[in-house]
Amino acid sequence: MSGLHAVPGPGGPGPWPALNALSGDLVGRTREIELLLAGLDCGAHVVLEGPPGTGKTTLLRTIAHSGKVPFVFVEGNAELTPARLTGQFDPSQVLARGYVPETFVDGPLIEALREGGLLYVEEVNRIPEETLNVLVTVMSEGELHVPRLGRVQAAPGFRLVAAMNPFDAVGTARISAAVYDRVCRIVMGYQSEDEEAAIVARRSTQVPGRWRTGVVDLVRRTREHADIRIGSSVRGAIDLVRVATSLARIRGGEPTDWRIGHDAAMVGLSGRISLHESCGRTPESVVDELYVAVFGPQPRPADPQAGDEPGGDATGGA
Known part of the structure; x- marks a missing residue:
């Protein structure tokens, strides 16, 4: 447990990693890491709010792994019913043995409650209101009452961390005041250009540095274009570099x-x-416009090496 410390809070003690134990696993996000660690340390439940691709899941998984804390993941969607969240009795086992604790199959919520782990609910503003009400009860009381099973008390260290996209994203709904009243809210926006370039370098193939910088610039421009309602996250830059590398191998060229x-x-x-x-407009026409703005127009056949990178150098710097 090197680099870890346990701080008792309302939710019970829990081993959360020190900030320096995470510095090698995450790019930037120092402020958000500090805020999330503080929330977990004091026993609070937390909502991470921001657009897709801003590292909400990566941040929490890294903290849970570094602290050796049980991590239970729940995908938030309209099909997440209370029964799927909490668990249910196995019908075949009930016929043979009756409604006894041994015939109950724990759902992710009860699993996290029993283990004192981190329950991570992704895209919480996409789940039905009746399912949200179950989470409200757990956050308020630190326990859950299940018919025929009884009371399930949260083990020390249990925390709920939910992630949500901005309200205007497709398929999202507003989170009720009852939820916001029981959580601490951390906003996660897009990272700086340098940090996104470092993320792409870490998670994609090796390419010339100047060209990779141009790819990041291209993706960041999608968030500011007048015709684009929602732009791409850094995942778009990662995939662009990966696809270009594979396509270059297939065509016998360079990314x-x-x-x-x-x-x-x-x-x-x-x-x-x-x-x-x-x-x-079509998405393709907008991407084409932005690509030309960053990398220049397509070179003429007589000058095949020009215009491949910002600045006109086809190979770029390392």
């Missing part, structure tokens, strides 16, 4: 070749952006 990079941008970004309905 920095204009046409290879352009086709990779279409594959990596056209499905990740959401346009305003009134703009009357």
Whole structure:
């Protein structure tokens, strides 16, 4: 447990990693890490709010792994009923043995309660209200009452951490005041350009540094374009670099070749952006516009090496 410390809180003591124990696993996010560790230390339940691809899941998984804390993941969607969240009796076992604790199959919520672990609910503002009410009860009382099973008390260290996309994302709903009243809220926006470039370098293939910087610039421009309602996260840059690398191998070229990079941008970004309905454009046309703005127009056949990178160098710096 090197680098860890246990601080008692309302939810019971829990081993949370020290900040320096996480520095090698995450790029940036120092402030958010500090805030989340403080919330967990004091026994609070937390909501991480921000657009997709801002590292909410990665942050929490890293903290749980570093602290050797049980981590239970729940995918939030409209199909998450209270029974799927809490668990239920096995019908075949009930017929043979009756309603006894041994015939109950724990759902993720009860699993986390019994183990004193982190229950991570992804996209909490997509789940039904009746399921949210179950979570409200657990956050308020630190326990859950299940018919025929009885009372399940939260073991020391249990915390609920939920992630949510902004309300205007498709399929989301507003979170009730009852939920916000029981959680601490941490907003996670997009990271800086340098940090996103470092993430792409860490999670994709090795490519010339200047070209990778251009890819990050391209993706960041999708968040500011007037015709785009929701832009791409850094995942788009990661996939663009990966696709370009594989496509270059297939075509016998380089990822920095204009046409290879352009086709990779279409594959990596056209499905990740959401346009305003009134703009009357296709995602492909917007991606093409942004690609040309960053990497220049397609070179003429007589000058095949020009324009592959910002600044015109096809190979770029390391």
